[in-house]
Amino acid sequence: MTTLLIAALPLAGCDRAPAAGDPAAATDAPAPATPAAPAPTLPAEFVVSTNEPFWQARVEGGEVVLDGPEVDGRRFSIERRDEGEDARVVHARDAAGTISVTLRPGPCQDSMSGAEFPHAGDVTIDGVGPAPGCARPAGTPPPRPPEE
Numbered sequence: 001m002t003t004l005l006i007a008a009l010p011l012a013g014c015d016r017a018p019a020a021g022d023p024a025a026a027t028d029a030p031a032p033a034t035p036a037a038p039a040p041t042l043p044a045e046f047v048v049s050t051n052e053p054f055w056q057a058r059v060e061g062g063e064v065v066l067d068g069p070e071v072d073g074r075r076f077s078i079e080r081r082d083e084g085e086d087a088r089v090v091h092a093r094d095a096a097g098t099i100s101v102t103l104r105p106g107p108c109q110d111s112m113s114g115a116e117f118p119h120a121g122d123v124t125i126d127g128v129g130p131a132p133g134c135a136r137p138a139g140t141p142p143p144r145p146p147e148e
Helices: 002-015 023-027
Strands: 046-050 056-060 063-068 071-083 088-094 097-109 116-125 128-137
Touching (some): 046 097, 046 116, 056 097, 063 097, 097 128
Antiparallel strands (some): 046 128, 056 063, 063 071, 088 097, 097 116, 116 128
């Protein structure tokens, strides 16, 4: 019986966590898990600008305001917001149709001007699209193109 107890003693220490100050704590303990970086915070109100066609969809309050070719200030009422880890999608409607505006973490470089935006985005209007573009928080000025 004594032989079995002595043989089991080394195994009994296998599950213990090293105590603070224990030399094994620095060498044998697994490294603590690194917490995942938090997902970037996407603004609730934002502006997506696209190139060819040159749309600008402004999401503010309870509406989306669209400016662009043959459109100036078309207003859509927001019906739904889909929130995900990597995107925010706003769905809105007016009497004539629908718009979906998507915001994603950036950065995003404007394909024509070279300006750097903090976010990427796209716009789908009346089922046509998505037209890709860049985005910024509402209330902030558009970024300037790089100096040449």
